[in-house]
Amino acid sequence: MQKSFLEIGDIKAASGTKCFGSLGAIELAxxxxxxxxxxxxxxVKEGxxxxxxxxxxxxxxxxxxxxxRVLREEIDPKTLTGSIIALPVANPLAFQQSSYVTPYYDFYDLNRAFPGDLQGTTTARLAGLIWSVVxxxxxxxxxxxxxxxxxxGFTVVRPIGKVRIDDKALNLAKAFGLTITISKQPRIEESGRLPGLQIVASRSGIxxxxVEMNGWRSWSKEAADAGVIGVLNVMKYLKMIxxxxxxxxxxxxxxxLQTQMLFANKGGLIxxxxxxxxxxxxxxxxxxIFNVYGELVENIKTPRDGYLCAYPYMENQAVATGDYVALIGEEI
Ligand SMILES: [Zn+2]
Known part of the structure; x- marks a missing residue:
């Protein structure tokens, strides 16, 4: 029996219970x-x-x-070892407006804001609240x-150069069961992007x-099935169920697959x-890429053999120089 309560946000969860609440809030104008x-x-058991x-x-x-599905249909707290914390809507401001970034003041990508700052801008504060849970x-x-x-769907692994952490992350990805992509690191900072939550958490020993699923503004049962199977597999691997x-x-x-992002050099329609x-x-x-005059201005070629993983151009096929167009993967 886990004796202590798990206290997060407005929740104080006793052993063998499911609790629903909130982590914190942003006050609007x-x-x-x-x-x-x-x-x-x-x-009920320590884990x-x-x-x-x-x-x-x-x-x-x-x-x-x-x-x-995992929390409401699959998991019984009476037979669970350890605890699950879930934040289904990490950026509620962005979720409400279906915006990639926070649609207020800083217009920032929450994933690039960790570990955050509780005295900072809107997105930094969201990140700070979430970091307290991470x-x-x-x-x-x-x-x-x-x-x-x-x-x-596929699972992204981003090695940070610490074998103990990287091996554990790879084992979680294997358990999840989808194709694994291993992102070229530590080049992320060199490419001008700040590290995301995955890297910041891993560097902190977590x-x-x-996982990248099919489910941008709409979702399919197949993708949800894959996600549920994957999460439950990880929990089985961790002996939580x-x-x-x-x-x-x-x-x-x-x-x-070792992945590589391909970017547009020219502007126009993809x-x-x-x-x-x-x-x-x-x-x-x-x-x-065809420019707005209808002229072919760029052929984006793959530099190596492999697989075309995705076209993550944010549902906007009108691109500018530097926009992320395609993700390719080479077998390793
Ligand atoms: Zn995302």
Whole structure:
């Protein structure tokens, strides 16, 4: 029996209970408050604390459904070992307006704001509140979504150069059961992007995986099924629940992929040339850009053999120089 309560936000969860509340709130100009929804499942036996987090980016709604199914339909606190903390809507301001970034004052990407600052700007404060939960967790599954077209979901592993943490994260990804992509690190800072929650948490000693599912503004049962299977598999691997790992139903590549982002150099409309999930050869054109005069201004080619993972151009096929167009993966 876990004797102590798990106290987070306005929740004080006793052993063997499911609790629903909020982590904290942002007050808007009219005085209304927008809360960060929080759910806690406190198992009866001592064990790890797993954080499930989704909708760090407002349009990426699939995680809300995955978390609903796991917490409402799958998990019984009376048989759970350890605890689950879930933040289904990490950025409620962005979620309400289906905005990738916080649609207030700082217009910032919450994923680039960790560990946050409780005295800082709106997004920094959201990040600071969430960080107070991350730092209480032993493992993190951060659920994101890629706009269509996306073939099938995949798990992102971002090694930080600490074997103990990196191995644990890779094992979580293997248990999740989807194709694993290993992001080239530590080049993320070199590319001008701040590290996301996954890296900041891992560097703080908390192994973290990020999953990219099909579920940008709409979600499919297939994607939700894959997410539920994946989360339950991780919990089985961590011995939080009993059972054998379940095989994912969709396309899963047997080898991990080292991923690379491809960016637009020119502005115009993107024409996609490859189906996500299809194999590609070095030199293949994965996308073309036509400028507004109708002129072909760029062929975006893959520098290596591999797979076209996704076209994460934020559902806007009108791109500018430096916009992220395609994610490719090379087998390693
Ligand atoms: Zn995202």
């Amino acid at each position: 009219d005085g209304s408050t927008v809360k960060i929804p929080l759910m806690v499942v406190r198992g 790890p604390t797993l954080l499930l987090i989704s909708a760090i980016h407002g349009p990426e709604i699939i995680g809300v459904e995955i978390i609903r 730092s209480k967790s032993d493992y993190v599954i951060d659920i994101h979504a890629v706009p269509n077209p996306l073939g099938y 192994p973290s995986i990020l 009993r059972g054998t790992l379940q095989k994912q139903q969709g396309v899963v590549l047997p080898r991990s 024409h996609t040339e490859i189906s996500p999930g299809a194999s590609i050869k070095a030199g293949d054109v994965v996308a073309r």
